[in-house]
Amino acid sequence: MKSMRTxxxxxxxxxxxxxxxxxxxxxxxxxxxxxxRISPSFLEEVSRGQNVIMVTGTNGKTTTTxxxxxxxxKAGYSVGTNVSGANLxxxxxxxxxxxxxxxxxxxxxxxxxxxxLETDEAAFAVTAGKINPHxxxxxxxxxDQLDRFGELLYTRSCIEKGLDATGAxxxxxxxxxxxxALRIGREERTEFFGLDEGHMSRNNVTNAEEQGVLSASxxxxxxxxxxxxxxYSARSFGHFGVYFCPSCGDKRQExxxxxxxxxxxxxxxxxxxxxxxxxxxxxxxxxxxxGTHNVYNSAAAxxxxxxxxxxxxxxxxxxxxCAEALSSVxxxxxxxxxxxxxxxxxxxxLVKNPVGLDRALTHVSEAVDTGGLYLLLNSNIADGTDVSxxxxxxxxxxxxxxxxxxxxxxxxxMLLRLVYSRAAPKNIRHEEMKRSEALxxxxxxxxxxxxxxxxxxNYTAMLSLRKYLVRRFHLKNxxx
Amino acid sequence: MKTDLHICHLYSxxxxxxxxxxxxxxxxxxxxxxxxxxxxxxxTIGEEFxxxxxxxxxxxxxxxxxxxxxxxxxxxxxxxxVKAAIxxxxxxxxxxxxxxxMGKYYEEFDGNRIECLAALDVYTVAQKKRLxxxxxxxxxxxxxxxxxxxxxxxxxxxxENHSGRTFLGDGxxxxxxxxxxxxxxxxxxxxxxxxxxxxxxxxxxxLLPKNPAxxxxxxxxxxxxxxxxxYQLAPVSCEIENIARRQRETCKKGLTNP
Ligand SMILES: [Zn+2]
Numbered sequence: 001m002k003s004m005r006t007x008x009x010x011x012x013x014x015x016x017x018x019x020x021x022x023x024x025x026x027x028x029x030x031x032x033x034x035x036x037r038i039s040p041s042f043l044e045e046v047s048r049g050q051n052v053i054m055v056t057g058t059n060g061k062t063t064t065t066x067x068x069x070x071x072x073x074k075a076g077y078s079v080g081t082n083v084s085g086a087n088l089x090x091x092x093x094x095x096x097x098x099x100x101x102x103x104x105x106x107x108x109x110x111x112x113x114x115x116x117l118e119t120d121e122a123a124f125a126v127t128a129g130k131i132n133p134h135x136x137x138x139x140x141x142x143x144d145q146l147d148r149f150g151e152l153l154y155t156r157s158c159i160e161k162g163l164d165a166t167g168a169x170x171x172x173x174x175x176x177x178x179x180x181a182l183r184i185g186r187e188e189r190t191e192f193f194g195l196d197e198g199h200m201s202r203n204n205v206t207n208a209e210e211q212g213v214l215s216a217s218x219x220x221x222x223x224x225x226x227x228x229x230x231x232y233s234a235r236s237f238g239h240f241g242v243y244f245c246p247s248c249g250d251k252r253q254e255x256x257x258x259x260x261x262x263x264x265x266x267x268x269x270x271x272x273x274x275x276x277x278x279x280x281x282x283x284x285x286x287x288x289x290x291g292t293h294n295v296y297n298s299a300a301a302x303x304x305x306x307x308x309x310x311x312x313x314x315x316x317x318x319x320x321x322c323a324e325a326l327s328s329v330x331x332x333x334x335x336x337x338x339x340x341x342x343x344x345x346x347x348x349x350l351v352k353n354p355v356g357l358d359r360a361l362t363h364v365s366e367a368v369d370t371g372g373l374y375l376l377l378n379s380n381i382a383d384g385t386d387v388s389x390x391x392x393x394x395x396x397x398x399x400x401x402x403x404x405x406x407x408x409x410x411x412x413x414m415l416l417r418l419v420y421s422r423a424a425p426k427n428i429r430h431e432e433m434k435r436s437e438a439l440x441x442x443x444x445x446x447x448x449x450x451x452x453x454x455x456x457x458n459y460t461a462m463l464s465l466r467k468y469l470v471r472r473f474h475l476k477n478x479x480x
Numbered sequence: 481m482k483t484d485l486h487i488c489h490l491y492s493x494x495x496x497x498x499x500x501x502x503x504x505x506x507x508x509x510x511x512x513x514x515x516x517x518x519x520x521x522x523x524t525i526g527e528e529f530x531x532x533x534x535x536x537x538x539x540x541x542x543x544x545x546x547x548x549x550x551x552x553x554x555x556x557x558x559x560x561x562v563k564a565a566i567x568x569x570x571x572x573x574x575x576x577x578x579x580x581x582m583g584k585y586y587e588e589f590d591g592n593r594i595e596c597l598a599a600l601d602v603y604t605v606a607q608k609k610r611l612x613x614x615x616x617x618x619x620x621x622x623x624x625x626x627x628x629x630x631x632x633x634x635x636x637x638x639x640e641n642h643s644g645r646t647f648l649g650d651g652x653x654x655x656x657x658x659x660x661x662x663x664x665x666x667x668x669x670x671x672x673x674x675x676x677x678x679x680x681x682x683x684x685x686x687l688l689p690k691n692p693a694x695x696x697x698x699x700x701x702x703x704x705x706x707x708x709x710x711y712q713l714a715p716v717s718c719e720i721e722n723i724a725r726r727q728r729e730t731c732k733k734g735l736t737n738p
Contacts (some may be wrong), residue, residue, distance in 0.1 A: 084709045143497060152497075221493050227549040229493075229525075283650045385613070388639050388685020391502030412724035416689050419720050420502075430723070 005039035006046065012038055013097035025031035028086035034091030043089065045128040046096040046159075047239050051077075051114040051327040052131055053304055055170075056124040056159055058178070060357055061087065062138055063289065065118040066332040067301035073306075074325040075316050077114040083332065087120040112314075125158040127335030129165025134311045136163060137171045139297070141178045141388065142238060143219055146295055152178070152219060169311060171303045172298065174255040175240040177230060178220050183253065184398035191307060193299040194255030194411045195292070197242050200234035211431065219355075222248055232350050237292060237362075247415055255460045257303035259295045261287060278319045285323035289331045293359050298326055334462050336363075338452065339473060346444060350385065350462050351375075355455065357393045357456070364454045365399040371451025372445045374403050376408035376436060376461035377419075383458045387413050395421035405429045405443045407436035408461045436461070437468045484517040485702060488534040490578070491542075491550050492522040498641060499685030500540030500575050506688035506695045507536065510627075513716045516699075525549065527559050529558040530652075531565025535702040541576030541642075541684060542549040551581055555597055563599050571702045575687070579673070580604045581678035600675050601649030610643045615661030615683060617671045622693030626700060627714040631722040635659070636671075637682025648673055652698040655681055677701060689724065690720040 002010075013031035021026035035042050042442055055065045064086050069081045081097030082091045102111045119127060128136065156178055163170060163182065170186055171177045174194035183190040194414060220239040222229055226248035235241035244251045262273045274287040274295060287294060302322040309317030331337045332349040349364075351357040364370050379385050387410050395417055404425055406414045411430050418424035431439040440455070447453040457465055469475055508518045523529055531537070542578035554562070571706070574582050586594045586655060606698035617636040624632065636656055645680065647664035648654060654664070655672025663671035663682065679698065681687060688695045700713040718725075 114677075153543065163538065200527060218493070222546070222549065386498070386639055386641060386685070388499030388502065391499030391505065391685050391689070396505075412727040413690075416686070416720060416724050417502075420505045420689055422509065422512065479573070 002045045003039065006035075006042055006293040006353065008101055009038040009042050010046070010097055012201070013094065014101070017094075017098060019031065026330050027094065027098075029088070029090040029094055030276075032086075032095070033090040033099050035093050035097050036090060038067065042093055043096070043127060046093075046100070047115070047131040047133075051112070051308070052117065052133035053135045054124065054128060054131065054133045054160065054307055055112070055115045055117050055137045055139065055300075056119045056121055057173070058121070058144045058353065059143040060139040060293055060300070060457055061118045062332045063294060063335050064137060064297045064300045064304075065116050067297060067326060068117045068137075068304050070329045071305045071317070071322050071325040072114050072116065075305075075314070075321065076111065078111050079101055079114050079116055081116040081117055081400050085118065087118045088123045092117050092119065092123070092131070097331050098273055114308075121155050121158045125163035125165075126162075128162035128168070133303050134170050134387035135165065135171060135307050136168045137300050138163075138173065138179050138182065140173050140176045140238075140240070141219070141371075142353055142355040144384075144394075155309060156182075169307050171300065171307060172258075173240075173254045173300070175242070175296075176220070177243050177250075177252070178224060178251055179237065181191070181224055181250070191303065192253050193257040193259075193296070193303040194252075195236045195240070195295060195299070196258045196260035197234055199260035199471070200236045200241060223248060225250065236296075237359070240296075241467050242464075246254065250251060255299070257299050257306065259299040259302075261292075261295055273287055274298065276319060276323050278302075278306060280375070281319050283320045283323045286327045288327055288329050289336050289389070291359060291363060294336075302326065334457075334466065339446065339469075341429060341473065343442070343449045344451055344453070345369075346447075346455055348455045348457070348462065348466070350459065351456045352459050354389050354392045357390065360454075360456050361393070361398050363402070364456075365437070367452070367454070368450045369450070369455060370401045371447040372403040372443050372453040374405040374407070374440065374453060374455045376406070376433075376455070376457035376465065377410040377414040378408045378458055378461040379410050380460045383460050390414065390417050400424045403429075403443065403446050405431075405439055407431045407433060407439050408457070409412070409433045432462075433464075436465065440465065440468070483533045485511055485518060485621055485699070485706075486517055486533060487520045488529070488537045489520055489522045489539060490529075490539045491553075491726030492523055492540075493524050494546045494550055495540040495577060497542050498540075498576070500538075503540075503573060503688040505576070506686075506692070510559040510716065511691060511696045511699055514699075516703075518719045524685035525553040525557075526557070526673060528555055529561045529565075529569050531561055531568065531570055532569065534565075536571045536573065537562075537565065537580070539574040540574065541578055547577045548585055550577075551594065551596065554581055555595065559597055562597065566599055566676055566678055566736050569677045569705060571698055571705065572680075573698060574678065575686075576640075576642055576682055576684060579682065580646060582586050582678065582680060583646065584649075586644065592605065600673060600678060600680065601651035601667040602646055602673050602680075603649075604644040604646045608643065610641065611662040611666060611682075612641045613639070613661055615640050615663070615671070616659040617656035617661075617663070617683075619656035619694075621655065621674075622691065622697050624698040625693040626715045627693040627718045627721075628715040629722070630693045630718045631725040636687070636694060636723075637690045637725065638681065639685055640682045640689050641684055643687065646673075651675060668736060677705075688718070690721065692721040 103294040174192035654670035
């Protein structure tokens with residue numbers, strides 16, 4: 001039974017959502033904020049007895065959440081999810097409030113309900129115990145918003161706190177040494193996902209030699225426990241790989257759910273053949289969202305759905321079913337979205353931290369259809385006020401299109417970064433944030449026919465550009 | 481004459497958290513504008529430091545956990561060689577954690593003192609509240625430099641993110657005076673420290689990219705070490721850097737977060 005307070009909170013949240021929608025505004029956090037104020041135990045009450053999967057970690061939360069949601073929807077669930085990345089307690093509360101009415105109707109028709117919640121790491125510490133999900137997925141740990149979290153290990157301790165507040169099954173990234181170590185003391189409820197070892201690159205233990213002047217930064221070269229440098233027999237990207245500590249013997253765990261792409265594929269084409277393995281079973285599907293990081297997200301999503309199926313006794317969520325459902329997933333908000341304009345297109349890749357920018361620059365360097373690069377850098381609270389992280393990203397060993405543009409409130413910092421790389425083209429066009437839309441038009445006009453303009457904004461720069469693009473190209477609004 | 485400069489990047493595999501390598505990229509870039517090639521050697525734990533090999537030593541900041549591993553190696557294995565290089569007048573740039581480790585000790589919250597290298601007469605006391613934000617300093621260091629047409633060369637722009645408060649002893653001078661932000665300790669208005677060729681600062685990441693006049697000062701001093709006091713760095717403009725220096729946002733308010 002829900003308390004009277006929570007009943008009132010639900011009604012208030014509904015009314016606020018209605019008004020905001022009526023005014024044409026996205027209602028992704030305010031209804032939940034009000035609901036939590038009216039009823040402090042709101043999250044506990046609305047989540048009680050519900051089917052819930054929570055997804056946390058630095059990168060890939062949004063895409064993994066989105067993939068899980070699509071698989072569950074295909075399996076016949078009515079899914080409540082925070083698609084727009086409103087991933088603090090208020091966003092989670094909004095998701096429950098918003099889905100209440102739909103859930104009531106679905107239940108009448110015998111349709112099962114599930115909630116898939118992307119959760120910020122700090123919010124995870126305080127909400128996981130209240131929501132008590134069936135499954136917690138931890139995607140990875142990379143440096144992100146250090147001006148907010150201070151240090152990486154603090155972020156990790158937030159995740160740890162959240163995990164210990166629940167008895168949920170845990171799905172961890174086997175290839176991330178810092179995340180995999182979260183299994184310790186929780187072994188009996190933990191499983192792993194990862195990239196297939198045979199499809200990682202070999203012997204590139206550090207990239208120092210290849211990259212000429214400076215080695216690329218890595219977040220976890222040393223064993224957390226004994227501070228000895230890890231040895232790697234294979235690596236995928238960042239600090240992900242098949243690691244081994246020569247001192248304590250800690251090593252990468254064999255993933256229960258693994259994935260790989262067959263052959264070397266052009267990152268700009270979607271639909272690369274992908275293989276998913278669970279135990280002895282391997283199935284083929286296609287990766288509809290390009291990039292190695294999305295192979296990880298796929299393995300995580302499939303693993304989460306399989307564990308969830310086992311926990312709630314849903315036999316439909318087989319490996320082949322999940323794989324099939326995955327092949328039709330479209331990119332989430334700002335994650336490799338490609339939008340066609342006549343014979344050309346533009347593609348938005350959100351870059352909010354070093355590894356995200358590293359993956360995006362790899363994509364732009366390798367894609368055969370690159371017809372322009374437009375970087376936007378802001379430094380609002382939601383972005384992190386410190387932009388010095390862009391100096392940790394390898395800009396030096398990249399290929400840049402002839403036409404490169406920069407904007408955002410901190411465009412000058414990005415401009416300097418490109419120029420100092422000595423790899424970017426001369427004559428980079430740059431404009432202040434208030435002229436960023438005009439610069440987008442200029443960049444799109446200059447993009448050759450048949451090619452794609454890659455737009456790499458950080459968070460608030462993306463929100464603002466997206467608002468413009470929604471109007472300009474009549475795109476679907478993200479909160480729908 | 482083709483010349484080259486050799487930079488040593490200390491513990492680059494561990495201290496790489498706040499964009500500090502931007503400082504090395506700046507040295508490479510502005511040296512390159514003068515036709516000077518730069519070689520960078522990374523040295524990590526267990527590897528021997530020989531100051532004679534290098535013109536500039538860069539020592540950045542990192543997370544506490546990693547700094548503990550490094551401190552041991554620095555004090556026990558590299559300490560004497562580093563001190564000898566300093567006395568020879570080699571150029572060092574030390575940022576945040578690197579700065580603290582060059583000092584005498586680091587006092588933790590509980591009063592426990594961790595012995596550091598004691599190459600510089602400074603000490604650091606930890607406090608809970610982190611000092612985070614964009615900073616502006618005044619420094620006469622870079623007023624006369626080969627960076628031609630630098631916008632307000634007497635100002636240094638930076639970004640700080642530290643919980644340690646550092647205090648200077650008699651043997652060292654501050655690098656700059658704080659205009660915006662906290663600086664060494666948030667109390668005495670000083671920022672960083674200078675001793676012989678050692679330049680220390682709390683400013684992370686893009687300190688040198690945003691302060692080309694300081695980059696040129698360090699480059700010129702390093703070249704003088706190599707080729708004698710008559711060496712002069714060729715003047716080079718700072719057009720691109722000035723865009724960043726003029727952009728008000730890059731130096732707006734020094735925020736202090738909890
Ligand atoms: Zn170990």
